[in-house]
Amino acid sequence: MLFIVVALAGALLFVYRPAWFPAAANATAAGWDHQFTVTLLVTGVIFIGVHLALAAVLIFRRRNGRRAPNGSRWMEISWTAATAVLFLSLAAMGSRGWARIPERAPGEERIEVYAHQFAWAFRYPGPDGIFGRTANKFVNDSGGNPMGIDPDDPDGKDDIVSASLRAPAGRNVLLLLHSRDVIHDFFVRELRTKQDILPGMEIPFELHVDKPGVYEIACAELCGLGHSQMHSVLIAMPPAEYQQWLRAQEPRTH
Ligand SMILES: [Cu+2]
Incomplete structure (x- = not known):
């Protein structure tokens, strides 16, 4: 129950946004906001999904009195690889944001x-x-x-x-x-x-x-x-x- 409450309370905080950033003052700042929103959405969905899955496994074990299997190499490799792909993609997006920083113009x-x-x-x-x-x-x-x-x-x-x-x-x-x-x-x-x-x-x-x-x-x-x-x-x-x-x-x- 605690996992479900934590997951849903975390989600509500970002849906209702009791405090948020002031409006962006230029295109670079708007780019950062976009990156932030994408990162938040992706990690938020994973956060809630993981907590709900964990809660589901615990409830299932309690009901059936069964022990969870000891592990799966295939699953461990795939979620480690998925995490690596996710973080590298976010980093690549972030470097596009750096590239948007205004450039020096002659005579400015x-x-x-x-x-x-x-x-x-x-x-x-x-x-x-x-x-x-x-x-x-x-x-x-x-x-x-x-x-x-x-x-x-x-x-x-x-x-x-x-x-x-x-x-x-x-x-x-x-x-x-x-x-x-x-x-x-x-x-x-x-x-x-x-x-x-x-x-x-x-x-x-x-x-x-x-x-x-x-x-x-x-x-x-x-x-x-x-x-x-x-x-x-x-x-x-x-x-x-x-x-x-x-x-x-x-x-x-x-
Ligand atoms: Cu100072």
């Missing part, structure tokens, strides 16, 4: 992401299209310079620094991820993607959001006491509105 917009304990900062290169030099000694959070832009570098004069990430919807944007201290992780649930950020490395991340909207950015790597407070927002805007916003930004004053 670049935005730098700076993670630090326990906040996010974003930098746009400004009208000249060039990011100014940075160095740790120039880092000044209260002075609005969380990435440490060199005040003597003319390329940095027009850089725009923001506490939230604005990006044009429907376009590919190359994010360049940096960490100032420990390992953090850039995570947007609607993109179904997490990317670790390692100090001392610049990690590229192709961002593509189909629909304008506001999405939470969370740190998905336990990075210290304030980890749970480390979030920001990704604001995907219609491209024209985004350009307008960029033009309206004051360049840094120091």
